[in-house]
Structure formats: C-alpha cells, structure tokens
Amino acid sequence: MPERTLFVGARQVVTCAGPARARRGAEMCDAGVRANVAVLVEGEHIVAVDDEAALRRSEASAEIVDCVGGVLAPGFVDSHTHAIFGRARYEEQELRATGVPYMEIARRGGGIHASVRDLRARSEAELFALAEPRLRSLAAHGVTTVEVKSGYGLTLDDELKSLRVIAKLAAALPMRVRATWLGAHEIPLEYRERANGRREYVELLVNEMLPVIAREQLASYADVFCEPGVFTVDESREILEAARASGLQLKLHADELTAGGGAELAGALGALSADHLAAVSDEGIAALASAGTVATLLPGTMLFLGKRDHAPARRMIDAGVSVALATDFNPGTSPTTNFPLVLTLGVSQLHLSVGEAMVAGTVNGAAALGLANRVGQIAPGFSADLALWDLEDVRELPYWYGAGRCRASWARGKPCHVHHLALTFPR
Numbered sequence: 001m002p003e004r005t006l007f008v009g010a011r012q013v014v015t016c017a018g019p020a021r022a023r024r025g026a027e028m029c030d031a032g033v034r035a036n037v038a039v040l041v042e043g044e045h046i047v048a049v050d051d052e053a054a055l056r057r058s059e060a061s062a063e064i065v066d067c068v069g070g071v072l073a074p075g076f077v078d079s080h081t082h083a084i085f086g087r088a089r090y091e092e093q094e095l096r097a098t099g100v101p102y103m104e105i106a107r108r109g110g111g112i113h114a115s116v117r118d119l120r121a122r123s124e125a126e127l128f129a130l131a132e133p134r135l136r137s138l139a140a141h142g143v144t145t146v147e148v149k150s151g152y153g154l155t156l157d158d159e160l161k162s163l164r165v166i167a168k169l170a171a172a173l174p175m176r177v178r179a180t181w182l183g184a185h186e187i188p189l190e191y192r193e194r195a196n197g198r199r200e201y202v203e204l205l206v207n208e209m210l211p212v213i214a215r216e217q218l219a220s221y222a223d224v225f226c227e228p229g230v231f232t233v234d235e236s237r238e239i240l241e242a243a244r245a246s247g248l249q250l251k252l253h254a255d256e257l258t259a260g261g262g263a264e265l266a267g268a269l270g271a272l273s274a275d276h277l278a279a280v281s282d283e284g285i286a287a288l289a290s291a292g293t294v295a296t297l298l299p300g301t302m303l304f305l306g307k308r309d310h311a312p313a314r315r316m317i318d319a320g321v322s323v324a325l326a327t328d329f330n331p332g333t334s335p336t337t338n339f340p341l342v343l344t345l346g347v348s349q350l351h352l353s354v355g356e357a358m359v360a361g362t363v364n365g366a367a368a369l370g371l372a373n374r375v376g377q378i379a380p381g382f383s384a385d386l387a388l389w390d391l392e393d394v395r396e397l398p399y400w401y402g403a404g405r406c407r408a409s410w411a412r413g414k415p416c417h418v419h420h421l422a423l424t425f426p427r
C-alpha cells in the first residue's frame with residue numbers, strides 16, 4: 001500500500017476546489033480558502049481534505065508534514081515558458097530603456113535571432129545544464145507544472161534538439177514538465193532573405209518537422225506566433241490544423257501587439273489557449289468566450305518591456321472568458337521565474353482579485369494545458385501537487401511582491417523544492 005502522508009498545521013488551505021475544468025466569469029472569484037483542515041495524500045494523489053482533528057485520529061499511522069502555520073495551496077501551473085535557450089540577453093534591456101529601436105537592436109545582433117544563433121551552436125547536454133536550474137527556480141517559487149516551448153532552433157535538428165532537452169527535463173525533475181513545439185516562433189533569417197522563403201519555411205514546418213515530432217511524441221502541444229510580420233492568420237491556421245491532424249493540442253501567441261484576428265482564430269480552432277492578448281479586440285474576446293479557449297495573460301512581459309497597455313483582463317472575465325496567468329519566462333522579454341510576482345501584476349495591473357489570481361495560476365493554468373481534471377486543485381482525486389507558503393493569509397502572496405516565500409513544493413506527492421529544514425518531509 002502506498003505511503004500515506006498527512007499535511008497538518010496550515011493556517012489556510014487554498015483548495016481552488018470545484019469543477020474539473022476552466023473557471024470563467026464569477027466562478028473565478030472563489031479560491032476555496034479553508035481553515036482547520038488537513039490534506040491526506042496517498043502515493044501521488046490527494047485522497048482527503050477534511051477536518052484536521054478528525055483526520056489526525058483516523059490516520060494515526062500516516063507520515064506527518066507540519067505546515068507550521070503557513071498557507072498550503074495547489075502548486076502553480078506555469079502554462080507558458082520558453083525555458084530552453086542559451087545565453088541571457090541582458091544588454092538589450094538597457095538599449096531598449098534608452099530608446100534604441102528593436103530593429104537597431106536586431107541589427108547589432110540582438111533580438112530573437114540572437115537566441116536562435118546561440119541555441120543552434122549548443123549541444124543537447126549544454127542546453128539541459130542551462131535549463132535545469134531554471135526549472136528548479138520555478139519550483140522554488142511554487143510551480144509544480146511547467147509548459148516549456150521549443151522555438152529558438154527553427155531547423156528540424158535544432159527543434160528536435162530542444163524538444164529532447166524538454167523530454168530529459170521531464171524525466172529528471174520531480175515537477176510535471178509538458179512540451180510544446182513552437183517551430184513557428186519566427187521565420188528564420190535564412191528564409192526571410194529568400195524570395196519564396198516564408199512559404200518554404202511553412203512547408204518545412206508542416207511537411208518535415210511536424211511528422212517527426214508527432215511520430216516521436218516529442219510534444220503535447222503546438223503553438224504559433226501569430227502577429228503581423230511573423231506568421232499571418234492564414235499561415236497560423238494552416239500550421240495548427242496540420243498539428244491537430246497529427247494529434248497535438250493547440251495553443252497560439254495571439255494579439256500581443258496588434259488585434260490581428262489571432263484570438264478569433266484560436267476560438268475557431270478550439271485551441272486550449274490563446275496567449276498574450278494585450279491588443280485583443282471585442283470580437284476576439286467573444287470568440288474566446290464562446291469556444292471556452294483559455295486566455296493566458298503574461299503581465300510580466302509588459303512590465304519588463306515598460307509597456308502599460310495590459311490585456312483587458314476584467315473585460316474578458318466579465319465576458320465569460322477563462323483567464324490564466326503565466327510567466328512567459330524567456331530571455332528577451334520576461335526573464336523571471338518568480339510566479340508569485342506574476343500574481344502581484346495580475347492584481348495590481350490586470351485588476352484581478354486575489355481569488356481570481358489564484359484560480360488563474362492554478363485551475364485555469366491547468367486547463368490551458370488540458371490538465372484541469374488532474375492538476376490545480378487540492379481536492380480528492382487530484383495529483384498531490386502542493387506549495388507551502390511562509391504566510392498567514394493567501395492575500396499576502398501577491399502583497400509581498402518579489403519575495404521568495406515558498407517554503408516547499410511537491411509534485412505527485414514528491415518534494416520538488418525544500419527550503420524550510422524544520423519541516424518533516426515524506427521519505
């Protein structure tokens with residue numbers, strides 16, 4: 001019989017319990033905060049969330065984890081990262097801040113093509129060694145499920161290399177790691193320079209990369225950067241329809257800078273999520289609401305780029321859209337692994353309540369990955385993915401902004417991150 005572990009002594013247990021699907025509209029308000037309850041875990045799963053005194057009596061032989069008056073919450077689901085990259089691009093931040101335009105930064109060898117050149121020159125082992133501590137840092141901020149995209153390779157071999165690194169991370173780390181193929185992140189320079197290059201690259205994606213990735217099961221999801229100047233709506237549709245026919249689930253970078261029909265496309269395709277959406281149109285919001293496509297908002301990117309036109313989160317929630325929050329962790333526009341900081345931005349910039357922000361970072365993040373039936377809630381039957389916070393009230397989570405208050409996190413009942421040595425952990 002698998003070992004049973006009883007998590008006791010939490011001042012609050014933020015359950016996020018409810019229907020096993022994305023929450024929308026007023027459903028997002030309730031994070032299910034409970035007091036005087038304990039959480040019983042057996043093996044990889046939560047089996048009971050109940051009165052602490054009663055569970056202590058009935059489970060006298062269970063291993064005890066003392067939450068020492070902290071806040072126990074579902075592990076966060078970071079449903080949008082680009083964690084497979086080589087070197088950092090810190091020099092661009094200062095150039096941008098002092099008014100150097102993006103095209104000039106690119107001309108000086110910066111921008112996304114710098115990450116592409118860099119990744120192509122690195123081995124799988126090197127990329128793994130760089131990415132592993134990044135994912136551990138996410139776990140240290142309470143993230144127990146992370147989506148990781150390829151997309152800095154942009155050749156068959158380099159995209160496969162990136163996805164194999166993600167597969168190795170999934171096998172090596174206790175956290176749940178899910179892979180997204182983002183071969184359509186950008187048109188590589190060598191294709192941009194050719195007359196018919198755009199078309200040739202789309203054909204490479206659909207006819208050469210996708211079949212190998214599907215056959216080797218290297219990704220669960222396909223994503224496209226749909227934005228004027230990158231992939232058009234028609235190209236995005238073609239790539240995503242092919243991906244769906246190959247068995248991948250769909251995500252889309254949509255309407256980050258301009259309302260170009262990306263959200264409408266995500267809705268029409270029934271994508272799991274449309275991400276960014278800072279410039280989404282009213283028609284786009286309506287399309288997401290009626291399709292049940294999760295709107296994954298990435299306010300860290302806006303903060304880092306110094307932009308103020310955040311995605312209209314309130315209008316989306318009022319229109320019945322399910323909103324998720326994620327880091328967009330990447331070397332160009334959001335180099336942060338601090339998930340609670342994203343919650344802070346969700347509250348202070350997107351005007352979410354704390355309950356909405358918690359649901360956006362757990363249940364709705366899980367739904368953006370098609371995992372809402374297993375992940376994101378502290379409820380019987382769900383994966384034992386937990387984070388313990390050195391706080392007395394969940395409202396402190398976005399309040400102490402930028403702080404590292406995660407004491408420990410567990411995925412599938414196994415420790416992901418342990419900070420507080422005074423706690424007793426399952427053996």
Ligand SMILES: [Zn+2]
Pocket residue numbers: 080082253328
């Ligand atoms: Zn992204």
